[in-house]
Amino acid sequence: MQHLDDLYHEIIRAHNKNPENYFKNEAAECKIEAYNPLCGDQFHLYFDIHDKRIANLSFHGYGCAVSKASTSIFTEKMNGLTLEEVLALYKNFHACAVEGKNTDINDFIPFQVASRFPGREKCAILTWESFKEYIERLK
Amino acid sequence: MQHLDDLYHEIIRAHNKNPENYFKNEAAECKIEAYNPLCGDQFHLYFDIHDKRIANLSFHGYGCAVSKASTSIFTEKMNGLTLEEVLALYKNFHACAVEGKNTDINDFIPFQVASRFPGREKCAILTWESFKEYIERLK
Amino acid sequence: MKTIEGIRSEFPLIEGMNREGNKLVYLDSAATTQKPRQVIDQLVSYYTNSNANIHRGTYDLAEKATHEFENTRKRIQQFIHAEKSEEIIFVSGATEAINLVADTFVEPLLNIGDEIVVSAMEHHSNLVPWQQLCLRKNALLQVLPMNKQGEIRLEKLADLLSGKTKLVAVSHISNALGTINPVKEIVSIAHEYGVPVLVDGAQNAGHHRTDVIELDCDFYAFSGHKMYGPTGTGVLYGKEKWLEQMRPYRYGGEMVKTVRFEMSSFKELPHKFEAGTPNIAGVAGLQAAVEFLENLGMEYISKHSNVLLQYATEKLEEIKGITIIGCAARKSGIISLTAKDIHPHDMSTYLNEHGIAVRAGHHCSLPVMNFFEIPGTTRISFGVYNTTKEIDYLTQCIKKAIKYFA
Amino acid sequence: MKTIEGIRSEFPLIEGMNREGNKLVYLDSAATTQKPRQVIDQLVSYYTNSNANIHRGTYDLAEKATHEFENTRKRIQQFIHAEKSEEIIFVSGATEAINLVADTFVEPLLNIGDEIVVSAMEHHSNLVPWQQLCLRKNALLQVLPMNKQGEIRLEKLADLLSGKTKLVAVSHISNALGTINPVKEIVSIAHEYGVPVLVDGAQNAGHHRTDVIELDCDFYAFSGHKMYGPTGTGVLYGKEKWLEQMRPYRYGGEMVKTVRFEMSSFKELPHKFEAGTPNIAGVAGLQAAVEFLENLGMEYISKHSNVLLQYATEKLEEIKGITIIGCAARKSGIISLTAKDIHPHDMSTYLNEHGIAVRAGHHCSLPVMNFFEIPGTTRISFGVYNTTKEIDYLTQCIKKAIKYFA
């Protein structure tokens, strides 16, 4: 169970049960779909851009505990950031969740082990990747 | 060597070295090609039909010792026979060379072992099969 | 009589992984089965005693290899009760078998506006080849619907058939739902309209008796690795009359009679379809797999699978929050389920940590998932080595998972 | 340093067949090589420790199987010095690899009156697919000629190339003659005309270093079973830019991204080309074969083959009545010969009775036989296990055969 609790850290389970910013916002300026065909996970992200900063970020959809918690934390962290800041944070998260590196952001730590679980390497990074691709296309 | 001498019986080797009725006869009424694409063996058979009997049967071409000897003996045996007699003789030879059964025709006996040699099952029967197919199409 | 312990002990992986306090409850036989010792031994024996290229050799070793290979063809013929061994084509798997029929049988018959019928519960391997063929040729893919139990709506078939229909392609058993389809009835209806039927037997061949004459199907495709045999092997059965009229699938060594630069002629059945050096060792292993199955007896195997199915279904239905997807009246040893609020990947990760191997996802059957409006399921599937004790352990762990994620 | 006895002892079949007064001199490695113990062991180990279906599993076993499979891809990439592992496609053999390129790369490019160039010494597997494609599309098959030594007449290539040429297909090494072709030069000339080149590397990959970057070829095809690996495995290397633009070869599981009844989308390289469950165990065995080759060192292997070639050529040329077919300046370990008045099948049967396995016939290269105006040859081909002592024994037996049939 130790091993399991590493992946399903209490923070992840908590966010999975009660995700932050979890609502549809069809009136949003920007909408993104994050979709993983392998497992069917699918989140819709809703946000506006005010003064070059992300605003009113929310999400809705379906996914595993890891991807849902990761998306929930994503919405908490990204709200209010500039695109440059978003990219910097993406890099930090990627290093932690995909490359397994240490991070200075406490909320990211639970995702460090995700990449070591069979078939789960994409769960943590799904939303982050889709968002990054979106804003890179914006530039 | 015992084993080899079974396949390459002295009769087979003799016919291979000095085949009977071995000449081209482009003026013949009937010409048949017996060809085995697997090994490239190719004989041309030449003959006429006089009074419903095979006449002037000869052959020419290229093949292994077994197929050449078998064709040589074929020309000896078939010459002068009616089509019915040809078929009867074909059956006798097939039983001996393909099915490995005993035969009452001494010249056929050396071919009885042919079918047991790797990859050689078709050598003995090649000409006989082609001839049989030809006369069946005649009917 | 075989005991279940005796059968389990014939599987080195099952044995090995359950040694010394480790645990493996393998419940993913629909993806691939584990291999009995005699199949593995046969591979070793082939490479140790018989290895040579076939059909062209004039030495003992090549003769032995060729003989074993052609012998397996006869064994397979008897195993599926086909009429002639020439109707057995060795391929790399069910997917290749189906693509072969699409390219060389249906493609030349298919004109603009023609139709192909598939069922609503096909594996991608028996759906995408037909879909892509239809797209390429401007033909229409018709879908034979299913009901909420996951059963084909047989009464709809006749409506879909017409002079334009060139093929019906249907699975014998759905890998996503476990449904055993009424293939014999489907064939009989299709034949009334003169339409040939391809049956995807991937989930049947290793688990229940296969009788292509009784089914009267025109083609039957299956994979060796799902019937306790080696990966990279498979069989396409086809009625001789169809195989005769089909062009070769691939060109190369072994399948030609004569070759000149201007043209070539091709060998008779079955070699016409077997270009290049085949998976000779794999086919030897497949023969051992068939022997394994026949020794156990297909009746025994089928019954064992049914016992597990009934037992597991009952136990799982008792668990609150578990929904079984697919409750056809006739099912094989496959159970797809969803657990309220728990994603299939979380469930399978949880079970994996407890030594249970199940599959999570869409099982190469996205349209089935769309039909049930779910993104995926957790799938449990049985093999000859599974026990009711393993099912008890499974249900216990699923209950714990539900608590864990609550 | 490895001794030849040490190497021989790694081959169970060679060892086993030479025990207790029995004898096997295996001189048919161009048809298929024997397998070292580590390849056979790897198959056993795969089925005993890792067997699961790949790319879709969320349990340890499936993860292990997937990891091993993708790891082999990287090993193969390094082995042939390709740039990216995505350029390595697993197939069932060289024949499938070539047919794949014919169907998905050349076919869509080929218009009426277009041309494909093959050499005069191709194996049927690298001739018939192009011939049949040309016949189907009303295109022209051009033949790059060879001289009486069995060497490609390189100076004729430019004459055959034009804007209409869509591909040059040429073997790295001729299986019928042993000629090592100037592939690098052929590629460079073809590229001057913008024509891509497929190299059939079936006879090279297990015997000499392969460097697709240095050759700069566009496709490279080879078979596992001819490089000490399992049957039913093979590799197609293709430059990424070409593979990207090609349509999938087969449709089914593993290669799709999304599927709806109306349409599907496909995965990225290399999975786009790998529909259905692949030969997972075979690929594991192929990895062991590559390790075996790399441990011995391709340089050592190539040198060993060259020593045997020189030695055997000298000895055989001394025998009256023997003619060696194919005397190119650059040859691999393959010798085709005819013996005056003795049919190749009689020769091979005679040798078989003395425990020597050689091949007799046209070696799937009928046009080569026609060129030399012979119906077939007796072919001797070497592997890492062959010795000069075996060649002495061979020549002695050939001499006896000539006497026997005299």
Ligand SMILES: Cc1ncc(COP(=O)(O)O)c(C=O)c1O
């Ligand atoms: C030069 C060459 N190309 C292609 C092939 C075909 O290989 P496979 O039969 O393994 O597909 C062979 C082997 O027979 C060969 O020697």
Ligand SMILES: Cc1ncc(COP(=O)(O)O)c(C=O)c1O
């Ligand atoms: C019903 C069904 N059809 C076809 C296939 C494809 O089989 P393979 O991947 O062995 O080609 C499968 C297995 O995944 C299956 O379950």
